[in-house]
Amino acid sequence: MRKASRLSRFNIASLALGLAFLYLPILILVIYSFNASRLVTVWGGWSLRWYHEFFADRAMIEASWMSLRVAVASATIATLIGTLAAVALSRGERFRGRTLFSGMLYAPLVMPEVITGLSLLLLFVALNAERGFWTVTIAHTTLTMCFVAVVVQSRLGSLDRSLEEAAMDLGCAPVRAFLSVTLPLIAPAIVAGWMLAFTLSLDDLVIASFTTGPGSATLPIRIYSEVRLGVKPEINAICTLVIALIAVVIVIASLASKLSSSQGESAAPL
Amino acid sequence: MTDELPGTDVAGRDARPAAGEPLLRIEGVAKTFGTFRAVDGVSLEIKAGEFFALLGPSGCGKTTLLRMLAGFEAPDEGRMLLGGKDIAQALPHERPINMMFQNYALFPHLSVRDNIAFGLKRAGMARADIATRVAEMVALVKLEGLEKRKPDQLSGGQRQRVALARALARRPQLLLLDEPLAALDKKLRENTQGELMELQRRLGMTFIIVTHDQEEAMTMASRIGVMKSGKLAQVGTPRELYEAPRSRWIAEFVGDINLFDAESKLRDGHRLVIGTRDAGALVVAEPREAVGEGKFSVAIRPEKVKLSRRGPVSAAGHETAINLLDGVIADICYLGGTTTYKVKLDTGGMLQASVANSARLDVDAYSLNQHVVAWFTPDDCVVLPS
Amino acid sequence: MSARRIFARPARFAAIAPYVWMVLFFLVPFGFVLKISLSQTAIAQPPYEPVFDLTAGWTAIRSAFAALSIDNFRLIASDDLYVFAYLRSLTVAVTATVLLLVIGYPIAYGMARLPKRWQAVAMVLVIVPFWTSFLIRIYAWINILQHDGLLNQILLALHLVSQPVVWLSTDTAMYIGIVYSYLPFMILPLYATLAKMEPALEEAASDLGAPPWQVFWLVTFPLSLPGVGAGVLLCFIPVVGEFVIPDLLAGSNSLMIGQTLWLEFFTNKDWPVASAAAIVLLVVLLAPLLLYERLQRRQLEEQ
Numbered sequence: 001m002r003k004a005s006r007l008s009r010f011n012i013a014s015l016a017l018g019l020a021f022l023y024l025p026i027l028i029l030v031i032y033s034f035n036a037s038r039l040v041t042v043w044g045g046w047s048l049r050w051y052h053e054f055f056a057d058r059a060m061i062e063a064s065w066m067s068l069r070v071a072v073a074s075a076t077i078a079t080l081i082g083t084l085a086a087v088a089l090s091r092g093e094r095f096r097g098r099t100l101f102s103g104m105l106y107a108p109l110v111m112p113e114v115i116t117g118l119s120l121l122l123l124f125v126a127l128n129a130e131r132g133f134w135t136v137t138i139a140h141t142t143l144t145m146c147f148v149a150v151v152v153q154s155r156l157g158s159l160d161r162s163l164e165e166a167a168m169d170l171g172c173a174p175v176r177a178f179l180s181v182t183l184p185l186i187a188p189a190i191v192a193g194w195m196l197a198f199t200l201s202l203d204d205l206v207i208a209s210f211t212t213g214p215g216s217a218t219l220p221i222r223i224y225s226e227v228r229l230g231v232k233p234e235i236n237a238i239c240t241l242v243i244a245l246i247a248v249v250i251v252i253a254s255l256a257s258k259l260s261s262s263q264g265e266s267a268a269p270l
Numbered sequence: 271m272t273d274e275l276p277g278t279d280v281a282g283r284d285a286r287p288a289a290g291e292p293l294l295r296i297e298g299v300a301k302t303f304g305t306f307r308a309v310d311g312v313s314l315e316i317k318a319g320e321f322f323a324l325l326g327p328s329g330c331g332k333t334t335l336l337r338m339l340a341g342f343e344a345p346d347e348g349r350m351l352l353g354g355k356d357i358a359q360a361l362p363h364e365r366p367i368n369m370m371f372q373n374y375a376l377f378p379h380l381s382v383r384d385n386i387a388f389g390l391k392r393a394g395m396a397r398a399d400i401a402t403r404v405a406e407m408v409a410l411v412k413l414e415g416l417e418k419r420k421p422d423q424l425s426g427g428q429r430q431r432v433a434l435a436r437a438l439a440r441r442p443q444l445l446l447l448d449e450p451l452a453a454l455d456k457k458l459r460e461n462t463q464g465e466l467m468e469l470q471r472r473l474g475m476t477f478i479i480v481t482h483d484q485e486e487a488m489t490m491a492s493r494i495g496v497m498k499s500g501k502l503a504q505v506g507t508p509r510e511l512y513e514a515p516r517s518r519w520i521a522e523f524v525g526d527i528n529l530f531d532a533e534s535k536l537r538d539g540h541r542l543v544i545g546t547r548d549a550g551a552l553v554v555a556e557p558r559e560a561v562g563e564g565k566f567s568v569a570i571r572p573e574k575v576k577l578s579r580r581g582p583v584s585a586a587g588h589e590t591a592i593n594l595l596d597g598v599i600a601d602i603c604y605l606g607g608t609t610t611y612k613v614k615l616d617t618g619g620m621l622q623a624s625v626a627n628s629a630r631l632d633v634d635a636y637s638l639n640q641h642v643v644a645w646f647t648p649d650d651c652v653v654l655p656s
Numbered sequence: 657m658s659a660r661r662i663f664a665r666p667a668r669f670a671a672i673a674p675y676v677w678m679v680l681f682f683l684v685p686f687g688f689v690l691k692i693s694l695s696q697t698a699i700a701q702p703p704y705e706p707v708f709d710l711t712a713g714w715t716a717i718r719s720a721f722a723a724l725s726i727d728n729f730r731l732i733a734s735d736d737l738y739v740f741a742y743l744r745s746l747t748v749a750v751t752a753t754v755l756l757l758v759i760g761y762p763i764a765y766g767m768a769r770l771p772k773r774w775q776a777v778a779m780v781l782v783i784v785p786f787w788t789s790f791l792i793r794i795y796a797w798i799n800i801l802q803h804d805g806l807l808n809q810i811l812l813a814l815h816l817v818s819q820p821v822v823w824l825s826t827d828t829a830m831y832i833g834i835v836y837s838y839l840p841f842m843i844l845p846l847y848a849t850l851a852k853m854e855p856a857l858e859e860a861a862s863d864l865g866a867p868p869w870q871v872f873w874l875v876t877f878p879l880s881l882p883g884v885g886a887g888v889l890l891c892f893i894p895v896v897g898e899f900v901i902p903d904l905l906a907g908s909n910s911l912m913i914g915q916t917l918w919l920e921f922f923t924n925k926d927w928p929v930a931s932a933a934a935i936v937l938l939v940v941l942l943a944p945l946l947l948y949e950r951l952q953r954r955q956l957e958e959q
Contacts, residue, residue: 011769014762015778022785022839025796028806032799042804081674088671090956095668097675104678106952107945110890112897114914115934118921119685122931126688142681145674153956165342166375168362170440171392175666177363180388184379195787203789206899209922220791227795227904231802239792246787 030243033236050237060222060238067202067219070133074140075197081141082148082197083190087178089149090156108146116143117210124211131213139211140201147200148193155189156182195253199246286443287353289319293476294339294444299348299358300500301334308334309345310500316444316478321470323491324480327523331500332480336446339478340369352443363392368442372449374433376421382408382432383417389440407435410469427458434466438473447479451486463489484524488512496520512571518654521569526610528570528621531656541648544568548619553592554651565656572610574650575623577642593651595621595644599636611636613644686938693931694724704928728932738916738933742940745913748827748902749895752834756891757884759835760842764883765876767843768850775851782847786840794833794904801829801905830906834895842887849883850876886955889948893941913937 033051037044054060085105092098108116120139121131129135159182167177205220212218217225219242226235287293294316301309309331316322324332337343339350341362350358357365368389376385386407390400408414411431421429430450437445450466451459467490470477481487487494488508495505504516515521518529530552534545537556544552552568600620601612606627613621621644636642695704732738767778785793800806801823808820823829857879861871899914906912911919913933921930 007766007769010762011766015766015770018759018763018766018839018843019778019781021836022782025793025800025836026785026788029792029796029799081677084670085674088667088674092667092671095671101671101675101678102953103949104682105674106949108682109952110893110945110948112894112899112914112937112941114897114899114917115689115938116682118917118930118934119689120681122688122692122927123681123685138681142677145677149674150952150956157956160373160375162371162373162375163377165340165362166369166371166377166436167388168342169340169367169369170389170436171363173361173363176392178666181377185377199787199789203791205791220789223791223795224900227791227798231795231798235795236799239789239795242792243788246789250784250787 026243029236030240032233033240035233035236038233050233051241053234054237054241057234059217060219060234063217063219063222064238066133066216070136070140070208070218071198071201073133074137074144074201075194077137078141078145078148078197079190079194082145082193083152083186085145085149086152086156090153091178105146105149108143109150113143113204113206114210117207120207121210131211132216135211135213136208136216136218139207140197140204143204143207144197144200147196148190151193151196152186152189155186159185191253195249198249202242202246287318289317289474291318292316293318293320293353295349295351296335297349297351299335299338299345299350301331301338301343301345307500309338311348312497312500312502313348314495314502314505316476318476319474321467321477321490321492322479323487323494324478324497325484325487325494325524326482326497326503328482330497332482332497333448335497336369336448336478336480339444340367340446341365366440366443367446368437368440368444369446369448370433370437370450372452374421374429374453376429376432376436378421381418381420382413382424385421385432386436386439388436393440403439407439410438411435426453426455427462430454430462434469438475442475444476444478447477449481450479451481452483459486466490488524496523498523514652515569515654518567518569518656521652521654526572526622526624528572528575529654530568530619532566532568532653542653544653546619548617549595549615549621550617552651553648554653555648557653567654567656569652569654570621570646570650572622572624573608573626575621575644575646577611577613577623577625577636577644579641580643592648593646597621597642597644599638599640599642602636602638609635611642613642615644689931689934691724692928693728693935694726695928696725696727697926697928703925728928729936731929732932732936737911738913738936741911741913741916742936744910745896745898745937746940748830748834748898748912749892752831752838752895753888753892755831755835756838756842757888760839760846760887761884763839764843764846764850767847768853779844779847782840782843790837791900793837794901797829797833797836798824798904801832824905825907827906830902833901833905834898837901838891838895841890845886845890846880846883849880849886853879882951882955886948886951889944889951893944893948896941897937 034046034048035042035044036047036049085101088095089098089102089105117139120135120142124131124135163181163185164177167181168174172180203220204218205224208218209221209224212221219238223235223238226232292315294314296312296314296316299309299312300307312331312335324335326332334343338345338358341357341360341364345358348358349356352366357367377388380388383404386404387400390403395403404417408417411434413428413431413435416424416428421432424432430453434450447466451462454462463486466477479487479490488511491508493505493507494511496503496511498519504511504520506514511520511524515524521527521529530546530549532544533547536543536545538553540556541553542556544554546552546568549568554568595613595615595617597613597615599611600614603610603612604627608624608626611623611625613623615621623644692704697704763782767775767782770778798805802808803820803822803824805823807823808817811817811821812819853876857875858871861875862868866874897914898912899918902912903915903918914937917930917933917937920926920933
């Protein structure tokens with residue numbers, strides 16, 4: 001156990017400044033979303049005016065709805081496939097093409113989005129697929145399943161192998177041992193993986209821009225085109241709503257993972 | 271497949287070998303990891319009701335052998351017969367063998383009760399029977415009142431008991447214990463040793479324990495197999511291992527010992543007179559197996575060595591205590607119950623003597639640089655091939 | 657058969673679905689990028705030729721192959737716009753990564769020195785902004801940095817400047833945006849290695865007579881190098897191809913490669929040149945990508 005005395009004044013200062021740097025801009029954004037003034041930077045008192053404008057903006061609402069559907073669908077598929085990938089990597093012995101497999105899983109984590117987006121678009125064009133909900137969903141699944149795989153794999157890696165052995169010793173066939181012991185123990189990581197996939201999908205601009213079709217813009221695409229034209233108070237309101245939504249998802253998911261496991265220590269996103 | 275194996279019947283209605291009958295036969299089992307031969311041709315027979323210990327330094331292959339019995343590793347060669355059926359290739363869940371893991375491997379997401387019931391549910395036992403059996407097990411390991419706790423709410427000793435109860439719940443034909451006490455502190459470990467022995471006797475079950483602690487093995491086991499570099503070096507009762515070690519390595523691994531390299535030997539009736547460089551001529555009882563032509567040494571346990579200021583007092587002592595060695599006390603190590611003296615012999619060697627501190631006031635204690643006579647009988651000496 | 661292998665067979669079946677998915681949606685698309693980068697621009701839908709038409713028979717495919725050319729790559733190599741964009745991307749990525757390391761290290765170090773239960777809290781605090789939308793965080797900075805934004809208001813109120821400073825559309829704004837967005841990616845791997853470090857090592861160093869700064873340079877920093885490597889790669893690679901941050905925060909007189917690619921694709925509708933730009937970008941990033949992949953795999957499999 002580290003003692004508090006190891007903290008120097010320098011340590012405390014860098015922590016405080018770092019956290020302030022991370023949080024202040026978001027805080028300012030949230031506060032200004034309640035600004036009554038049309039001028040973004042002049043404080044005109046508290047108001048919900050921009051939230052009303054947002055809910056009256058059909059295009060924005062449609063884009064939000066599209067983004068939510070894509071996020072839920074892609075996060076769910078990505079969690080399923082990504083968990084399978086993590087299991088294969090951490091429990092399967094060497095199999096043919098394993099290096100290629102892990103390479104394909106880790107590369108998208110850092111691959112510039114313009115490349116991923118462009119390459120997927122060219123695939124969809126070659127397949128003559130109609131671009132819209134499903135193409136964006138597939139693209140997001142491809143990206144986010146890698147994050148799910150990493151989160152789940154790191155949890156699987158830190159899991160004591162003798163727990164699975166104990167389950168087999170007590171009469172479980174391998175698959176059964178996985179389902180009754182491993183799965184409940186990695187559940188928090190799977191939940192965290194879903195959350196991460198959900199927020200990454202909700203967040204993505206570049207890949208969605210490439211892979212979506214006319215008339216089915218996602219929320220980030222709409223926000224981006226508005227922002228390019230200048231700051232609008234309505235955007236502050238939308239951003240605050242998105243932040244609130246993500247906060248709710250995080251709280252629900254962390255409560256769920258606390259309930260599902262006494263261990264409390266869910267895997268970190270990275 | 272399950273049906274073909276003996277004793278997977280958790281209810282315990284199956285015919286099991288009676289105590290003293292052979293239960294497990296290991297025949298020429300070997301296991302190689304890469305180029306490392308972890309287990310190298312081990313053959314062993316274990317009788318029902320035995321408390322058997324596999325003892326050896328780390329990396330000697332004892333854990334690999336245990337894991338092969340549990341089914342986590344499959345042997346490359348050899349057979350493992352349990353009640354006459356070869357289980358070498360059976361999967362872990364198909365064996366009537368349970369294991370207590372070194373770190374206990376308690377399922378952190380399950381309560382004490384569910385941990386113990388885990389194996390019973392897998393065996394398809396009726397709910398009511400499971401409840402009865404769990405209650406029985408909880409009482410057996412004295413964990414009443416803690417059934418609803420999760421493993422992280424238990425102390426080390428309590429966790430150890432849950433692990434034991436969980437492994438025993440299925441009434442396995444054979445219980446494997448992998449360093450079961452390694453995580454406990456000394457006092458608790460000693461108490462638990464006694465409890466484990468008591469439990470094993472009461473249940474009449476067969477235990478195989480893996481340990482690197484020779485004292486633990488000697489205390490608990492009825493028989494010990496000492497392993498070295500993947501091979502069984504010697505199998506025997508604790509007394510046999512201690513008093514009649516088959517090799518110099520075993521003599522040194524099990525307890526402390528004085529060793530003197532032999533340079534010559536002479537027969538004198540039922541005795542051998544052995545010339546050593548460090549301790550002069552020593553008279554030893556003729557070993558049961560004739561000493562071969564190779565190098566050998568004479569071994570004496572420190573507690574067999576007596577010390578006195580002027581040699582043995584009684585005449586009778588003189589007659590049997592033929593080995594008399596003069597020296598001075600070079601080092602004193604007080605251990606509470608005993609004191610170990612290192613005697614620098616006039617012949618040049620060093621001899622350890624362990625003397626019981628039978629009186630509280632140390633009128634008999636020797637002091638540094640004091641001249642003493644060390645003596646021991648020919649029967650206390652063991653001749654060992656080097 | 658070993659314990660691992662008992663699990664291996666079912667686990668291998670688990671690989672099938674993700675394997676097929678990644679080959680189909682990650683590997684195969686690169687084939688298309690490569691192929692189209694060798695094609696010619698055309699005013700058509702899709703806007704390039706030749707188009708492989710598998711129904712047209714063998715000769716058609718042969719002639720399509722013959723029509724492939726490396727003109728696009730020649731264009732990229734000879735056009736100053738592209739050469740400068742690649743150079744700028746690398747410069748920006750190196751500068752930003754150094755900034756991130758210098759800013760992120762003290763924070764990670766402070767986290768690792770917190771009492772255990774506070775460490776978990778600090779970790780959550782660092783991760784949470786990462787969960788909130790990337791675009792929103794950039795937008796938050798536009799709010800602050802614009803002409804009559806909060807920063808200028810404060811500076812004016814404090815009389816540090818006499819008239820508003822131009823922040824937006826400058827490299828400063830872009831670096832702020834990059835550091836802000838990528839900071840968690842730098843902090844987390846650094847923190848992971850620093851937190852794992854045995855505190856006794858630093859204590860031993862000071863016990864052996866090293867003053868604090870030597871303890872840091874001779875013990876702490878060398879031992880944290882794996883974390884530094886992971887953090888640097890995790891930031892450097894995506895920053896090279898970054899599009900949103902330079903597009904929204906930096907000026908438009910010099911572009912990064914992600915922006916030129918975007919322009920070629922969306923504005924000029926020149927898919928072949930955009931594909932060729934992507935291929936070149938990929939080649940530039942190949943070495944760090946392979947390094948990162950090895951690091952990631954070793955880290956995950958050593959646990």
